[in-house]
Amino acid sequence: AAHAFWDTQPVPKIDAQVEKSGPIEVKTLDDVRKEPLTLPALFEWVVLDVNDQVQLNDVYTLLNENYVEDDDNMFRFDYSIPFLKWALQPPHYLKDWHIGVRVKESKKLVAFISAIPATINVDKTDSVKMVEINFLCVHKKLREKRLAPVLIKEITRRVNLQNIWQAAYTAGIVLPKPVASCRYYHRSLNPKKLVECKFSSLPPRVSMSLLIKLNRVEENTKCPGIRPLTKADVPSATRLLAKYLSQYSLAPSMSEEEVWHWLAPQKNVMDCYVVVDPKTGEVTDMCSFYTLPSSVIGNPKHKTLKAAFSFYNIATSVPLVDLMADALHLAKKGDFDVFNCLDIFENSKFIKEHKFQPGDGNLQYYLYNYATQTKDPSAMGLVLL
Numbered sequence: 098a099a100h101a102f103w104d105t106q107p108v109p110k111i112d113a114q115v116e117k118s119g120p121i122e123v124k125t126l127d128d129v130r131k132e133p134l135t136l137p138a139l140f141e142w143v144v145l146d147v148n149d150q151v152q153l154n155d156v157y158t159l160l161n162e163n164y165v166e167d168d169d170n171m172f173r174f175d176y177s178i179p180f181l182k183w184a185l186q187p188p189h190y191l192k193d194w195h196i197g198v199r200v201k202e203s204k205k206l207v208a209f210i211s212a213i214p215a216t217i218n219v220d221k222t223d224s225v226k227m228v229e230i231n232f233l234c235v236h237k238k239l240r241e242k243r244l245a246p247v248l249i250k251e252i253t254r255r256v257n258l259q260n261i262w263q264a265a266y267t268a269g270i271v272l273p274k275p276v277a278s279c280r281y282y283h284r285s286l287n288p289k290k291l292v293e294c295k296f297s298s299l300p301p302r303v304s305m306s307l308l309i310k311l312n313r314v315e316e317n318t319k320c321p322g323i324r325p326l327t328k329a330d331v332p333s334a335t336r337l338l339a340k341y342l343s344q345y346s347l348a349p350s351m352s353e354e355e356v357w358h359w360l361a362p363q364k365n366v367m368d369c370y371v372v373v374d375p376k377t378g379e380v381t382d383m384c385s386f387y388t389l390p391s392s393v394i395g396n397p398k399h400k401t402l403k404a405a406f407s408f409y410n411i412a413t414s415v416p417l418v419d420l421m422a423d424a425l426h427l428a429k430k431g432d433f434d435v436f437n438c439l440d441i442f443e444n445s446k447f448i449k450e451h452k453f454q455p456g457d458g459n460l461q462y463y464l465y466n467y468a469t470q471t472k473d474p475s476a477m478g479l480v481l482l
């Protein structure tokens with residue numbers, strides 16, 4: 098009964114050895130239930146219209162109070178309202194895939210799960226139409242009632258109705274069966290606040306003033322002419338991304354429309370900076386990070402931690418280490434307290450040099466209904482929000 102639910106799903110068994118890559122089960126639309134899964138009596142399914150401020154606020158509040166916490170329950174992700182709208186409405190999104198559960202009586206939103214469309218290249222050979230599953234959340238008071246499996250089955254059903262049979266998702270826990278087990282790292286930008294929030298601690302025999310000095314970032318940028326991405330950069334940025342991501346075993350393939358959606362600079366949501374060839378105007382380098390604050394639980398002095406999460410970074414005309422020095426400088430200038438990344442892409446190249454510290458957990462990547470060999474984190478080229 099270890100994985101009562103997951104052992105019923107088309108995912109590799111935790112101890113499986115993969116023979117060949119590909120879908121685990123093949124079904125047709127005829128095999129897909131036409132009616133929603135059955136919920137416990139007091140609850141009803143709803144579709145959230147994230148264009149409706151009131152409903153978007155319900156999603157914000159549910160996540161703000163009940164979503165992922167760190168292992169010591171000292172911090173909880175606090176995705177902002179503009180961020181959630183951006184994350185849930187990429188090109189070709191479906192409203193039907195923003196699924197909620199409300200209490201019939203009170204209409205209180207007590208659970209949520211979302212899917213967004215994405216084309217994911219697997220093993221550099223297969224281009225698979227998938228969805229990215231995110232924001233699975235059950236209210237703290239409704240845990241251990243087997244609600245999450247119902248949410249997962251219902252979103253699977255609605256995605257299958259659109260003839261999509263694969264998904265990508267991440268989790269902080271080990272389930273059958275990670276396609277990659279990644280470690281996360283953080284680079285302190287505001288060490289005094291991080292110590293006051295107990296996110297990090299003062300090393301022995303290190304004074305606060307010394308810790309501040311040790312974590313100072315460059316006063317200026319190193320990359321010549323680095324500036325925010327503009328819409329005019331999108332065609333060359335799209336080509337640069339496609340070329341760069343083609344080297345990874347799991348990576349998205351993005352249209353120009355998707356590149357602009359995901360990388361357009363947006364205050365408190367997305368920062369993206371580029372270096373362009375002075376002669377041709379083509380994008381040669383880019384660094385990007387998204388804004389995901391965390392609530393600081395029960396701290397008298399600080400309510401929130403402003404964290405930058407590394408997104409897509411490509412260096413072809415400058416060293417990656419210099420590009421990331423600029424990312425850290427720009428994040429510090431943007432008043433971020435910490436800069437987070439995973440050991441995916443070539444991130445290990447700058448993690449040491451730029452004084453990143455290991456986090457206390459792993460982020461597991463998963464594929465639904467697709468068997469493939471376990472990947473080294475450095476073969477991963479996909480970032481989920």
Ligand SMILES: COc1cccc(CC(=N)NC(=O)c2cccnc2OC2CCNCC2)c1
Pocket residue numbers: 165166167168172173174267269281282389391402406437438439456458460481482
């Ligand atoms: C400091 O506040 C936290 C609040 C909640 C959880 C964690 C630890 C954690 N679980 N971190 C990550 O999952 C993580 C660490 C580095 C980079 N991306 C990450 O997760 C992203 C991607 C998956 N969806 C959540 C955000 C920290």
